Amino acid sequence: MRVLGIESSCDETAAAIVDSDGRVLSDVVRSQIAIHAAWGGVVPELAARDHLRGVLPVTSEACRVAGLTLDDVDGLAVTVRPGLAGALLVGAEFAKTLALATGKPIVGVDHLVGHLLAVFLTRGEAAPTRPGFPFVALVASGGHTAIYKVSGPLERDVEELGGTRDDAAGEAFDKVAKALGLGYPGGPVIDRLASAGDATRFAVPRPMRADPSLELSFSGVKTWVARHVEREGAPVGQALADLCASFQRAVVDVLVDKTMRAARLAGVGDVVLSGGVAANGGLRARAKERCGAHGLRLFVPPPASCTDNAAMIAFAGAARLAAGERDGLDLSIEPRSRIPRATVKGRGRRR
Ligand code: KG4
Numbered sequence: 001m002r003v004l005g006i007e008s009s010c011d012e013t014a015a016a017i018v019d020s021d022g023r024v025l026s027d028v029v030r031s032q033i034a035i036h037a038a039w040g041g042v043v044p045e046l047a048a049r050d051h052l053r054g055v056l057p058v059t060s061e062a063c064r065v066a067g068l069t070l071d072d073v074d075g076l077a078v079t080v081r082p083g084l085a086g087a088l089l090v091g092a093e094f095a096k097t098l099a100l101a102t103g104k105p106i107v108g109v110d111h112l113v114g115h116l117l118a119v120f121l122t123r124g125e126a127a128p129t130r131p132g133f134p135f136v137a138l139v140a141s142g143g144h145t146a147i148y149k150v151s152g153p154l155e156r157d158v159e160e161l162g163g164t165r166d167d168a169a170g171e172a173f174d175k176v177a178k179a180l181g182l183g184y185p186g187g188p189v190i191d192r193l194a195s196a197g198d199a200t201r202f203a204v205p206r207p208m209r210a211d212p213s214l215e216l217s218f219s220g221v222k223t224w225v226a227r228h229v230e231r232e233g234a235p236v237g238q239a240l241a242d243l244c245a246s247f248q249r250a251v252v253d254v255l256v257d258k259t260m261r262a263a264r265l266a267g268v269g270d271v272v273l274s275g276g277v278a279a280n281g282g283l284r285a286r287a288k289e290r291c292g293a294h295g296l297r298l299f300v301p302p303p304a305s306c307t308d309n310a311a312m313i314a315f316a317g318a319a320r321l322a323a324g325e326r327d328g329l330d331l332s333i334e335p336r337s338r339i340p341r342a343t344v345k346g347r348g349r350r351r
């Protein structure tokens with residue numbers, strides 16, 4: 001089975017064709033970073049307008065790269081939650097129009113399920129090793145940060161074990177980069193600067209680390225850096241690299257500690273990292289070290305699968321279609337995920 005996926009939940013317009021084994025036949029991503037960079041974050045109205053410009057060209061390109069036409073695909077998958085409402089609407093209405101015109105089945109996909117299954121995508125490798133169900137996965141991106149137990153490929157197989165009480169990890173990278181005058185998005189530049197810095201120079205706090213729950217919090221780390229800059233001025237040279245390294249180490253320590261704890265509590269042997277922050281060199285290295293020490297297998301998809309893309313959406317859709325699930329043309333978007341939250345924003349653990 002071959003599925004065309006469409007993704008437009010945030011600031012990437014993407015289309016991809018993937019088969020039900022996870023083979024990526026095409027994967028086209030049109031980033032809006034240049035549009036939002038001037039504002040230091042994603043502007044919802046500008047995002048929706050640009051998805052409208054991009055959705056048809058990326059879909060045509062995905063077909064061209066795969067050497068296929070819409071006739072050759074067996075179904076359509078589109079991100080319907082969570083995300084920016086206006087942005088989601090563009091992809092969903094476009095995909096429904098394609099379904100109506102072609103008569104192909106359509107399924108809506110939760111973007112987080114896409115991130116959780118991105119580890120199953122293959123991009124030309126001969127015999128990829130894949131995690132077995134159930135596994136524990138950390139999804140850390142600009143909009144979400146939570147730890148899940150994944151017992152199968154469908155949304156109902158996904159259980160959130162804990163998440164952030166406030167900012168997402170990627171959001172912390174982006175806000176710290178803004179405070180340091182490093183531009184948007186912040187993750188890649190902080191990652192690069194941190195690799196030349198001394199992570200022990202500044203005592204950045206590690207919120208929630210000692211707390212036995214699987215909850216996370218990143219707004220305090222961001223505030224600590226902002227206060228430091230207010231007090232001492234924006235650092236340059238080695239001091240900047242050391243501050244980036246110290247901040248990154250604090251975030252990574254908490255993410256890895258909680259993920260390891262989740263794997264132990266869930267009794268699983270396989271651990272997966274996903275979302276844009278999983279591209280972070282410090283996170284990958286520390287997770288590898290800790291999983292190795294505890295006899296866990298670690299799976300980290302390549303960056304193209306970790307950051308927002310439509311291949312993961314197509315694959316999650318293929319799993320729904322294979323299970324006999326279908327949506328109608330009344331399929332609608334929702335800003336929030338339906339996966340029950342273990343941690344409620346601003347309030348902590350759901351009781
Ligand atoms: O998954 P993604 O592409 O989009 C969302 O769904 O948000 O993640 C983007 C986020 C941004 O906050 C960006 O700063 C962060 O991922 N990011 C990184 C790195 N590359 C991207 N964070 C830390 N280190 C990186 N190398």
Ligand code: ZN
Pocket residue numbers: 111115141275276307308
């Ligand atoms: Zn995402």
